[in-house]
Amino acid sequence: MNTTYKIGFSFILALLVIPAQAADINAGKNRSSACMGCHGGNGVSNSSLFPSLAGQSRAYLETQLKHFRSGERSNATMNAMAKDLKDADIQNLAAYYSGLPGKSAGGDASLARAGKDKAAMCMGCHGNELQGNGQFPKLAGQHPEYISKQLADFKNGSRKAGQMNAIAKTLSEDDIKALAEYAGSLKTP
Structure with missing residues (x-):
C-alpha cells in the first residue's frame, strides 16, 4: 500500500469513526427564550400570526432557520432573530422544538x-x-x-x-x- 493511499484511507476512516456532534436539547431550550413571545412557551403559539414549532421535524426547522439567517426566506423579525445563530444554535433549537408535543389549534x-x-x-x-x-x-x-x-x-x-x-x-x-x-x-x- 503506498503512503498516499494509506493517508487517504486513514482520513476517510477517521471521518466515519468520529461521531457527529449531537444537538444539545437543553441548550436549545435555553436559547428558545427569545422565541417564546411569538411561538409560545412550549412551542405552541397562542397567536394565529405565528406558527407552532412543537413537533416539527428537525430537518424542517434547521432548514427554515438557515433560510431566515441567510435571507433566502424573508421575514423582518425572523431574519433579525436568526442572523447571529450559529449552526450549533440552529441544531439545538431544532432538537428542542422537534421533541415537544404539538396541540390542535381547532378549526371550523x-x-x-x-x-x-x-x-x-x-x-x-x-x-x-x-x-x-x-x-x-x-x-x-x-x-x-x-x-x-x-x-x-x-x-x-x-x-x-x-x-x-x-x-x-x-x-x-x-x-x-x-x-x-x-x-x-x-x-x-
Whole structure:
C-alpha cells in the first residue's frame, strides 16, 4: 500500500469513526427564550400570526432557520432573530422544538370536512395526517389563519417554494380556507 493511499484511507476512516456532534436539547431550550413571545412557551403559539414549532421535524426547522439567517426566506423579525445563530444554535433549537408535543389549534368543523376532501394533494409531501415529513412541515394543529396566510403568500409569490407556488395557484380562496381549517383541526402526536 503506498503512503498516499494509506493517508487517504486513514482520513476517510477517521471521518466515519468520529461521531457527529449531537444537538444539545437543553441548550436549545435555553436559547428558545427569545422565541417564546411569538411561538409560545412550549412551542405552541397562542397567536394565529405565528406558527407552532412543537413537533416539527428537525430537518424542517434547521432548514427554515438557515433560510431566515441567510435571507433566502424573508421575514423582518425572523431574519433579525436568526442572523447571529450559529449552526450549533440552529441544531439545538431544532432538537428542542422537534421533541415537544404539538396541540390542535381547532378549526371550523364544516369547513374542515370540506378541506379533508381537498387535502389529498398535500399528503404526498406533508404526510397522510399532515404530520410533516422530513423537510416538509407539519401542518396538523397549526392555526388555520396562519396556514391560510402561508397558502395565500405561496399563491401570490411573496413566499417562494417552487412546488408550493404551483399548487397554491390552483387553489381558490374557499379551497385555502377549507384546507387551513382541516389542518388546524387535526390532532397532533
